[in-house]
Amino acid sequence: MEANAQRDADSQARDSQAKDRQDADGQANFDRVIKEDSRIEPKDWMPDAYRKTLLRQISQHAHSEIIGMQPEANWISRAPSLKRKAILMAKVQDEAGHGLYLYSAAETLGQSRDKMTADLIAGKARYSSIFNYPALTWADMGAIGWLVDGAAICNQVPLCRASYGPYGRAMVRVCKEESFHQRQGFEILLELAHGTPEQKQMAQDAVNRWYAPALMMFGPPDDDSPNSRQSMAWNIKRFSNDELRSRFVGMMVEQVRVLGLTLPDSEIRFNEDTKKWEHGPLDWNEFHEVLAGRGPCNAQRLERRREAHDDGAWVREAAAAYAAKQSLKTKEYAA
Numbered sequence: 001m002e003a004n005a006q007r008d009a010d011s012q013a014r015d016s017q018a019k020d021r022q023d024a025d026g027q028a029n030f031d032r033v034i035k036e037d038s039r040i041e042p043k044d045w046m047p048d049a050y051r052k053t054l055l056r057q058i059s060q061h062a063h064s065e066i067i068g069m070q071p072e073a074n075w076i077s078r079a080p081s082l083k084r085k086a087i088l089m090a091k092v093q094d095e096a097g098h099g100l101y102l103y104s105a106a107e108t109l110g111q112s113r114d115k116m117t118a119d120l121i122a123g124k125a126r127y128s129s130i131f132n133y134p135a136l137t138w139a140d141m142g143a144i145g146w147l148v149d150g151a152a153i154c155n156q157v158p159l160c161r162a163s164y165g166p167y168g169r170a171m172v173r174v175c176k177e178e179s180f181h182q183r184q185g186f187e188i189l190l191e192l193a194h195g196t197p198e199q200k201q202m203a204q205d206a207v208n209r210w211y212a213p214a215l216m217m218f219g220p221p222d223d224d225s226p227n228s229r230q231s232m233a234w235n236i237k238r239f240s241n242d243e244l245r246s247r248f249v250g251m252m253v254e255q256v257r258v259l260g261l262t263l264p265d266s267e268i269r270f271n272e273d274t275k276k277w278e279h280g281p282l283d284w285n286e287f288h289e290v291l292a293g294r295g296p297c298n299a300q301r302l303e304r305r306r307e308a309h310d311d312g313a314w315v316r317e318a319a320a321a322y323a324a325k326q327s328l329k330t331k332e333y334a335a
Contacts, residue, residue, distance in 0.1 A: 034235055039165040042108040050234055053227065054164050055109050057236065059116045062102035063127035066120075067301050069095045071135040072144065080138060087184055088141065094177045101174060105166040121306045129287055130217050132295035139192055139199075139206035145185015147207070147214040147252070153178050154248045155218060163235035186255065193260045200260075207256075208264040215279060216287045218245045224284075243276075250277040 026045025033040055040046055073092050079085040103113045119125040130148055135141065157175050162168040192203035219225055219241040231237040239247075249268060256263050267280030289295065 034163060034233075037235060038163075039168065040163055041165045049230075051109050053231060053234070053236065054167065055106060055111050056227075057231070058102055058106040058109070058167055059111065059119075060126050060128070062099045062106060062116065063120050063125055064131060065095050065099035065102060067127045067305060068131045068148075070301055070304055071131065071133075071297075072141060075135060075138065075141055078138070079141075084188075091145075091181050091184065094181065098174045098177070101170040102167075105164075105170045108166045117309065121302065121309055123293065123302055126291060128217055129290040129295065130213050132290050132297045132301060133210070133213055134297055136209075137202050137206060139189065139202040140210070142185045142188030142192060142203060143206035143210040145181050145183075146189055146255070147185070147210045148217065149178050149181040149185060150251065150255075151214045151217045151248055153182055154251065155244055158238035158244075159236075161235075161238060167236075186259070189259050189261065203259075204261050207261055211264050212282055215245055215248070216282055216284075218242075218248070220284060220287065246276040246278065249279050253277065 022045070027047065029044070030040065030046055030050075033044075040050075069092050072088060072095075076085055076088050076092065079088055103116060106116060107113055116125065120127070130151075135144065153175060156171055156178065159171040160168055160175060162171065189203045189207070192199040194200075219228065222228060222240045222242045225241050228237060228240055232240065250270070252263060253268060265280045267278070269278050270276075271278050290298065293299075
C-alpha cells in the first residue's frame with residue numbers, strides 16, 4: 001500500500017510539474033501576443049483573470065443590447081409614420097442581432113448562453129445603466145439614437161481592435177450598424193428641431209434628459225474604475241473612460257450646433273493645456289444607484305425580460321426537439 005501511495009504521489013507531482021510548464025509556456029505566449037498587439041483566440045492559453053474580465057465585459061455588453069431593445073420597441077406602434085415604424089423595427093432587430101453576436105463571442109470563453117441568460121433574469125448580471133431610463137416621447141427615439149448610440153460608437157469602435165479575436169470581429173459589424181442608428185437618431189432630432197416650436201421643445205427636452213446618462217455610459221471616472229487600467233494593459237480597451245467621454249463631448253458640441261439645439265451643460269469647455277474637452281459635474285451617486293438596481297426602470301426592464309424568456313420557452317423546446325430529430329435522422333442514414 002505504501003508503494004501504491006508513493007506512485008500516486010509521484011504521478012501527482014509529475015502532473016503538477018507538467019501543468020506548471022504548460023502554464024509558464026502559455027503565459028509567455030500570451031505576453032508575446034499582447035506585446036505584439038496581436039490577438040488571442042479561443043483555443044489559446046489565457047490567464048484566468050483575462051478570461052474572467054472578458055466574460056464580464058462581453059456578457060454585460062450582450063445583456064445591454066437585449067435590454068436596450070425595450071425602450072425603443074415600446075415606440076414602434078406609436079411611431080408617427082410608416083417609414084418611421086419600419087426604420088425603428090429594423091433598428092430593434094439590429095440590437096437583437098448584436099446581442100446574439102456577443103453571446104456567441106462569450107460562449108467561446110466557456111460560458112453557456114443559458115447561464116448568462118439565467119444570471120440576467122435573476123438580477124445577478126449587470127447591463128448598461130442607460131437602459132434603465134424611460135423613453136417618454138417620440139423625441140426620445142432621436143435622443144437615444146444620437147446620444148446613446150453615439151456614445152456606444154465612441155466606446156465600441158476601439159473594441160474592434162480588442163485583443164480577443166471573437167470580440168473584436170463581432171464589434172466590426174456591430175459598429176457599422178450602430179453608425180446607422182446614430183444617424184437615424186440625429187435625423188429625427190433634426191426634423192423635430194426644424195418643425196413647430198412645440199416639436200423643437202420636445203427635442204430639446206429629450207436631449208436634456210439623455211445627455212448626462214449618456215456621458216455616464218462610459219463608466220465611472222478613471223480614478224474610480226478598478227478594471228479599466230488592467231483591461232487597457234491587456235489591449236481589451238484602448239482608451240480610458242475619461243478619454244472616451246472627452247472625445248464624445250467634443251463630437252456632441254459640433255453636432256448640436258447643426259441641430260440648432262443646446263446641450264444642458266454650461267461648463268463644457270476645451271482645455272487648451274490638455275487639448276481635451278471637459279464637461280460639468282455628473283451625478284455619480286445616481287449612476288451607482290441605477291447600477292445597484294434602484295433606477296427608474298430597473299424592475300420593469302428585468303420583469304419584461306423574464307416575461308419574454310418565459311413566453312419563448314415553447315420556441316426553445318421546439319428547436320431542441322427539431323435538432324434532436326435531425327440528429328437521429330443523420331445517425332440512421334450513416335448506419
